[in-house]
Every structure is written in C-alpha cells, then in structure tokens.
Amino acid sequence: QVTLRESGPALVKPTQTLTLTCTFSGFSLSTSEMCVSWIRQSPGKALEWLARIDWDDDKHYRTSLKTRLTISKDTSKNQVVLTMTNMDPVDTGTYYCARRAGNSGLDYWGRGTVVTVSS
Amino acid sequence: DVVMTQSPLSLPVTLGQSASISCRSSQSLVYSDGDTYLTWFQQRPGQSPRRLIYKVSNRDSGVPDRFSGSGSGTDFTLKISRVEAEDVGVYYCMQGTHWPLTFGGGTKVEIK
Numbered sequence: 001q002v003t004l005r006e007s008g009p010a011l012v013k014p015t016q017t018l019t020l021t022c023t024f025s026g027f028s029l030s031t032s033e034m035c036v037s038w039i040r041q042s043p044g045k046a047l048e049w050l051a052r053i054d055w056d057d058d059k060h061y062r063t064s065l066k067t068r069l070t071i072s073k074d075t076s077k078n079q080v081v082l083t084m085t086n087m088d089p090v091d092t093g094t095y096y097c098a099r100r101a102g103n104s105g106l107d108y109w110g111r112g113t114v115v116t117v118s119s
Numbered sequence: 120d121v122v123m124t125q126s127p128l129s130l131p132v133t134l135g136q137s138a139s140i141s142c143r144s145s146q147s148l149v150y151s152d153g154d155t156y157l158t159w160f161q162q163r164p165g166q167s168p169r170r171l172i173y174k175v176s177n178r179d180s181g182v183p184d185r186f187s188g189s190g191s192g193t194d195f196t197l198k199i200s201r202v203e204a205e206d207v208g209v210y211y212c213m214q215g216t217h218w219p220l221t222f223g224g225g226t227k228v229e230i231k
Contacts, residue, residue, distance in 0.1 A: 037220070047168070047211060049220040062219050096167055104174065105158045105215045109167040 002026035022097030142212035156215035
C-alpha cells in the first residue's frame, strides 16, 4: 500500500526558509523510474508543480522558483525534503508530495500540509 | 509553459444525469514516444487530489466505469455518466508531456 505524508511548520515568517518533509511507504525511491514531486495549491489558485526528484537523484525545478528551491532524498529513511528560501505571503497554501511510477504520471498523493506565511 | 484551459468553471448536475468537462492545451500533448500524457484528477472537499484517468483514457484501479476520458492532440474531455452524490468536487486536468507539469484551473461539479 502506497502512502505519502507531508510534514513541516504550519506558520513561517516572511524571508524565512521553509523545510518540508515527505515521508512515504509502499515503494522505494531507489527503484528505477520512481520519482517524487512537490505540488502546491494556493487559496483560489490552480495546482502548481514545484519540483521533482528521481530515483537516480536527478532533480527538476519550476523555472520561476529555481533559485529558491532545493529538493533532496534520503532513500534509507524513505523521505524527500523540499526547502524553499525567502518565503513570502504569496507562498501561502497547501503543499503536497506525490509519487510518479514509470510514465503513467502522478498516481499517489499525500494529504497535504498547510503553510501560512505571515509575520 | 503549456496552458491548460478547462471549461466550464462550475457544473451543476442533476443526480443520475451525465456531465462533461473540457480541457484544452495550448500545445499538442503528444510526446515523442507517441503517448499523450493527459491526466484527470478528482479533488473532493477537504481531500487531496485523486487520479482518475491517465494517458487520456486509462482509468485507475477502483475508479467507477462511470468516468471516462477521451480526446487527442490539444482537446480532451472527461465524462461522468450517471452522476452520484460522491462525485461532488473539483476536477483538474494535468499535462505531463512538456516541462513543467501544468494543471487546468479546475471545474467544480455540484449537485443541482
């Protein structure tokens, strides 16, 4: 059974760095063609893909946020970590991690974690 | 980035009737391998997105056969036949052919 769970602070101040952790089970990120992505959903806005890390440690970032994002994995702990620097109130939203297995796309999502950026 | 345009924004439906959601992309979603990476998600109130359909028309395990996907190139449709109360929520299309992945703005399905 595949599950993913996001965790991190519910509230961060402007200019601070956000660190989110995705803890998963039911698959291994060392298996070929496995990937984990981060997606966010700001209030009243569409879903926005942020970053992805692949089984071979290849990393992909949303171009407009590339300078602020870092994604990493700890295969032994079944975790993927996303950091986002210089947080702004417009970054407020629900952050999801999701799995991609092979070329069928994002198949399993976590429940999401709500992040509010406010002083 | 590829723009995904969904219509309508809101779709009131009578129980037992059918509903269709349109998704149009600003570029063809046919990838160099011949596949078309168009996915449909359902997001029920208070829940995370759930994948319903992948590669245009492949239904996920456990998804009722009332849900079907069709289309090609830049024009895609999600059809829900015989709408049930549990189908209430927001439906999103997503393209995975071009970087970065992009989503449609969502269509809210509600019961009349």
